[in-house]
Amino acid sequence: MNYVTTGIEGLDQVVGKGLPEGSVTIIEGAPGTGKTNLSLQFLLGGIEQADKQPGAYITFEELPEQLYEETKSFGWDLRAYEKQNLLRVICLSPDIFLEELLKTNGFVTQLLDEIGCKRLVIDSISLFRYLSDNEHDYRKTFYSLRNSLRRKKITSLFIKEADAHSDQNATFEQFVVDGVISLKLDPLQQIYRKRTLEVKKMRGCAIEEGEHIFNFNDKGVKVVPALSMIEDKTTLNASDRFLPTGITGLDRILHGGIPEGSMYMIDTNSKANYRYLLASIVAEQLKKGKKALVLLTHALSTMDFEALLGLFGLSLHDLIKNDQILFLDFYDRIVPKEYENAVINLFDQTGEEFNSVMHSNFISLLKSGQYVGDDYLVTIDSHTLISSFGEDFVIDYLAKIVPTLKGFNVSSIMLNNYRQISERNASYFERISDGIIKTWVDGRYQFVQVNKSAQGVISKPLIVENSQQAPFIELV
Amino acid sequence: MSKAEYLPLQIECIHFFESNPFAFETVEGLSTRLGKSPKELEVVLVELETLAIVEKVGLGSNEIYRYVQPVEEVL
Amino acid sequence: MKRLIEPLLPVYQSVLKVPVVILDQQANDFYKSAETNPTYYTETLRNVVDEYTSFQSVAMIESPFSFPIGTKYLIVSLSENDYLLAGPFVTSECDKNFPKLSDQEVESARQRLSSLQKILQQLNSEKKQVMYDILSLAHELTNVEQQSDILDRTWFYERMVSDFSDLDFAGIARPTMEDSFEVTSFFGSENVSLEGYKFSFGQGFLGQASISKNYKVWNQVEHDLRNGYLHPYGLRPKALFCYPLLNDNQCVGLVFGGTTLFHEISLETSFVIRHTFEMIEQNLTIEALNTKLYNVNTRLQVLKEIFSIISNMKDLRQIAYVLIDMTMVLVKSKFSSVFVHQQANLAAPQLYARGISQDLIEQYTQSIKARYVNGTVNPKNMAAQKWQTPWNEFVYEFPLVRNERFIGLLTIHLPDEQTDQQVIDLVASISQVGAVTIDLIGQEQKNAGQDQVANFFTAVEAFKPEHYHHSQKMLIHIQDFASVLDFSYEDITLCKEACMLSAYSESFLLKQQIDPRVVDIIVSYNQLNNGKQPIKKSRSPLGHFLYIVDYFAEHQAFPETKTDIQQELVLRLSTFTFRQTLESDVANAAPVQQKEQLDLGIIKNQFNLSKRELEVLEHVIAGIHNSEIAATLFISEHTVKNHITSIFRKLQVRDRSEAIAKSYRLCLEQ
Incomplete structure (x- = not known):
């Protein structure tokens, strides 16, 4: 069996290999769930194929001009595609459509043949039922429609308004067609809503069960397959190595996490709690057997870290014993005797001294090959460095150290607070970071937003929700 | 000059078909879309058909009108 | 009886232009033609009835008896206790809440009411039933919306014959193409039909009525020679009437009728016929007038609609399509096209067309390129013009020009030799908007441009097309004259702008964001044109200049000078024109x-x-x-x-x- 791509980012993965050629799939959902846009993108997906599969959109209620207008925001110029004979947005009444499609050489057939139509969307089939006097006739018509399209090898989407009460007809239609994709719009909080997509049925496909989030970006619809899939795929695919942050929502946005060997900045304001975010990232790596070099901050002592990692089920004692973690502390704080070996105190030291400590304890070991960069995650707090050594030193230092770390494929996280550094240096920090995860408090909510990422993803602000289990925060 | 009173309706029809070049409408269908009387629309559509701005398609009982796009010549 | 007239009241109102009310002294029965304030009539009537006992004929009520103060009424008594009041109206500009009638209109209203009184007096006599029928006929006729259609129905004449006991035939003759008349509807006794009877001006009874344009009744004509024209149709009238229906002083039909039994048509019948058809005639005129006004309004509306459609479009093809289709519909042409010249956003020139075969398209496109693009036509002088295509058809070409730049050409086929200038103007206006919109596609200032277009189409209502043509002519002279007078570049530009905008009303221009200097020029120019001296004399000598150019464009001569400024301008200009003629005369x-x-x-x-x-x-x-x-x-x-x-x-x-x-x-x- 041949499969055609859905043209929708992520959806091919969810249905397996794409839609079977000549299949009929129902897209059902309540108004506003995105059926129209999803279907249109399916047609455009065909047009953008190398072998150019022309498509037709049959609308019974909405006028083409509305579609032309509404889809402009995605940068789609439907009329231009029509001009190239790759698309037809046809508007007519459902009875005429059926009559002319099923008739030998009816004008609908002529129209489809004219462009060599390979894909079809009918918006919507809900009206067909009213055309037939009785259930028997209706079923007959529906069968004929499906068979006719199958024979023509036209892969079709039938849009169906979701009934509040699912009746027998729905069952009948779902039974007759090859696939059913259900769209939902779940209210979440008061401001945001979550769009989900579920493939309920797809003949001849190994589908990914469950609901998948999808959303609209400036290019159209994008389905984000549920996280479980991503992890499977990323472990399979060695070339795309990410450090998961351990926070589901964030990993989803980042397509799996922070790319190995990159420098990501966590930008906070003073009110925002970044501790769990940082701890989750570090813990996630330590669990995988990686190693961490942690530059402690004034708000995070060794003891604090011990407690935090404990929450993620890690014992600092074991980690130190396994030589997995090393702290640099810039403050004169008491360290339990058992951890003393793992903490280098830099209190009252100069920048030069800090530099040499870093060099002798880490950089030189990387250079000599004793340490493998891939194994390491370094966390830096820019504020602590600046208050200890001054802004000029830190800028100079970062200019040297960041490329070095990247060169050895060491991953790093830099904590930063924009308000505490000058504007010029803020933009410098922004430049040297491969990604920026910003978190701030506004009103009674804390938000997280990905402002920059190596993956090219930028997210909208997401609300941070506390949870009872690790990683203790969720993004919604 | 065609009968002046039908002009606004003709313009409306043209604008409709131009904006929806692949709309296939019966007089009744168009009447619902535009909210105009089918009787007046019939007059207007016949007129537009003589000017070859719209054409009738399909066989059988339904008279379906569609827009005829002007020809285009790129030099 | 009042009930009988009631349905006629709105007709009277439309003819008299004031509300008409019937009421008795106690205001027990109250019939009115429109929503009116009853107090006006009861008060007024109470005032006059105290003064007078009866009204022999139509009387005018004025202050201090009329209410409200300052208004006037016409009053006529219909019976002992019933009165008809027409009003309130005013005869001077004192109160704008009431209709203002001229002396002439008051007089004609007086006559009409007087006729009505006579009819009603008849009604009170023994011929009640007959009159009832007659009045109901009049009512029926005057209430029908499309009276012109009714007049061509045979049943109408059948009805006349049955309603008037002294008529046994009736019909109508309509003017035909060859300046003669033909009976188009007729009802008479069996074996008699006048349908198809043709006659020219002055021929027979009816022909004479068509010349006199007056209602005529001929009695005792059994042996009249003029009857000879009717004998071949089996009609031998003993008496007959003819009422020429006039519209705009043109005879649009001759209603006639008569009797083959009696020697005379009774005075009552004759009277009521006259009255009825006078009413019909009035309504026909109003109908025609309304249609005319409606047409003008519709066209403006059409223009506005097209503008708003086009100005919202961002796609060249769409604009072209709309231009083609709209103009086709407007002109009923079988061929329309839009040529778009190469532009920044367009790789190659394009031609969009409808109603023309492919090979002719190529031929025509080449012709456009040869004439407009490769320049036999001067782009600065691009007015709409008639042109004969190589395949021998006439088209009108409207260059799409913006900032003196040729950006395209709108072409319409001319359906026949006589093309309505109004339609051409309309298409010209459409082509201008088309030019602006096409020019702005894809450009940065698209938004600014849209405002321009929006302004432009609100301007349509304030636009005087005849003046626009004239101002086009003026433009040519402005360039020449201004250079003679050593005007600064700025002044020349101001003058040109003022000239182009002078086709719009001042009130409209004031609302637009137009250089106040330009408006100043236009204001003083308009004042001069209306024979007034500009108020701000010193402000705008350029207004004088425009005035002189205007006069010159029209008469090829200079106006009688009135002011020093004009004298000086004319002097210097005439030196120039003189010099020019001289140069051309003695050049060789x-x-x-x-x-x-x-x-x-x-x-x-x-x-x-x-x-x-x-x-x-x-x-x-x-x-x-x-x-x-x-x-x-x-x-x-x-x-x-x-x-x-x-x-x-x-x-x-x-x-x-x-x-x-x-x-x-x-x-x-x-």
Whole structure:
């Protein structure tokens, strides 16, 4: 069996290999769930194929001009595609459509043949039922429609308004067609809503069960397959190595996490709690057997870290014993005797001294090959460095150290607070970071937003929700 | 000059078909879309058909009108 | 009886232009033609009834009896206790809440009410039933919306015959193409039909009525020779009438009827027929007028709609399609096209067309390119023009021009030789908007441009097309004249703008964000055109300039000058035009004498000018203003004027331009 791509980012993965050629799939959902846009993108997906599969959109209620207008925001110029004979947005009444499609050489057939139509969307089939006097006739018509399209090898989407009460007809239609994709719009909080997509049925496909989030970006619809899939795929695919942050929502946005060997900045304001975010990232790596070099901050002592990692089920004692973690502390704080070996105190030291400590304890070991960069995650707090050594030193230092770390494929996280550094240096920090995860408090909510990422993803602000289990925060 | 009173309706029809070049409408269908009387629309559509701005398609009982796009010549 | 007239009241109102009300003294029965304030009538009636006991004929009620104060009414008594009041109205501009009638209108209203009174008096006589029928017929007729259609129905005449006991035939003759008439509807006794009877002006009874354009009744005509025309159709009337229906003083139909039994048509019948058809005629006129107004309104509406559609479009193809389709519908042309010249956002010129075959498209496109793009047509002078295509059809071509740049061409096929100038104007306006919109596609200032277009189409209502044509002509002269007068570039631009915008109303221009200097020019120009002196005299000499250009464009001559500014302008311009004619006349002849060095001695001798007068004339010819002459010659301006008057008298010329022209001519002839 041949499969055609859905043209929708992520959806091919969810249905397996794409839609079977000549299949009929129902897209059902309540108004506003995105059926129209999803279907249109399916047609455009065909047009953008190398072998150019022309498509037709049959609308019974909405006028083409509305579609032309509404889809402009995605940068789609439907009329231009029509001009190239790759698309037809046809508007007519459902009875005429059926009559002319099923008739030998009816004008609908002529129209489809004219462009060599390979894909079809009918918006919507809900009206067909009213055309037939009785259930028997209706079923007959529906069968004929499906068979006719199958024979023509036209892969079709039938849009169906979701009934509040699912009746027998729905069952009948779902039974007759090859696939059913259900769209939902779940209210979440008061401001945001979550769009989900579920493939309920797809003949001849190994589908990914469950609901998948999808959303609209400036290019159209994008389905984000549920996280479980991503992890499977990323472990399979060695070339795309990410450090998961351990926070589901964030990993989803980042397509799996922070790319190995990159420098990501966590930008906070003073009110925002970044501790769990940082701890989750570090813990996630330590669990995988990686190693961490942690530059402690004034708000995070060794003891604090011990407690935090404990929450993620890690014992600092074991980690130190396994030589997995090393702290640099810039403050004169008491360290339990058992951890003393793992903490280098830099209190009252100069920048030069800090530099040499870093060099002798880490950089030189990387250079000599004793340490493998891939194994390491370094966390830096820019504020602590600046208050200890001054802004000029830190800028100079970062200019040297960041490329070095990247060169050895060491991953790093830099904590930063924009308000505490000058504007010029803020933009410098922004430049040297491969990604920026910003978190701030506004009103009674804390938000997280990905402002920059190596993956090219930028997210909208997401609300941070506390949870009872690790990683203790969720993004919604 | 065609009968002046039908002009606004003709313009409306043209604008409709131009904006929806692949709309296939019966007089009744168009009447619902535009909210105009089918009787007046019939007059207007016949007129537009003589000017070859719209054409009738399909066989059988339904008279379906569609827009005829002007020809285009790129030099 | 009142009930009988009630349905006619709205008709009376439409004819008399004031509300009409019937009521008795106690205001127990109240019939009215429109929503009116009952108090007005009861108060007024109470006031007059106290004064008078009866009204023999139609009377006018004025202050202090009328209510509200200052209004007037016409009153007529219908029976002992019933009155008909027409009003309130005013005869002067005192109160705008009431209709204002001219003396003439009051008089005609008086006559109509008087006729009505007579009918009603008849009604009270023994012929009640007959009159009832007749009135109901009149009512029926006057209430029908499309009266012109009704008049062509046979049942109408059947009804007439059955309603009027002394008629046994009736019908209508309509004018035909060949300036004659033909009976189009007829009802009479069996075996008689006049349908198809044709006659020309003055021929027979009906033909004579068509010339006199007056209602005529002919009694005892059994042996009249004019009857001979009707005999072949089996009709031998003993008496007949004819009512020519007039519309805009044109006879649009001859309603006739008569009897083959009686020698005379009764006075009552004759009277009611006249009355009925007068009413019908009135309504026909109103109907026609409304249609005309409606047409104008519709066109404006059409224009507005097209503008709003086009200005919202961002796609070249769509705009082109709309231009093509709309103009096709407007002109009923079988072929329309839009040529779009190469632009920044368009790789190659394109032609969009409808109603033309592919090979002709190619042919036509080549022709457009040859004439417009590769330049036999001057882009600065691109007015709409008629053109014969190589395949021998006539088209009108409307260049799409913006900022003197050719951006395209809208073409419509002419359906026949007579093309309504109004339609051409309409299409021209559409083409202008098309030009603006096409030009702005894809450009940065698209938004600004849209505002321009929006402004443009709100301007349509304030637009006077006939003036626009004229202003196009003026533009050419402005360029020439302004350069003669050494206007600054800025002044020239101001004048051009003012000229182009002068087709719009001042009130409209004030609302737009237009350079106030331009508006100033237009204001003073309009005032001059209306024979007034501009209020802000000093502000805008350019208004005078425009006025002179306007006059010149129209008459190829300069206006009688009124003001100093104009005199000076005309003087300097006439020198120029004179020089121009001269140059063209003697271009190939002997070398022309240096114009600046005229030997005025000849003139001095021939016309016996004083030395001082000669000096003044020299200055005048040099184009120097009176005040400057005064300053140069150390004399008063008053004296300068005296000298000039004297010069004009001696040279036998009326103004400076003639003086200069004559001087040149004489000097050169020598």
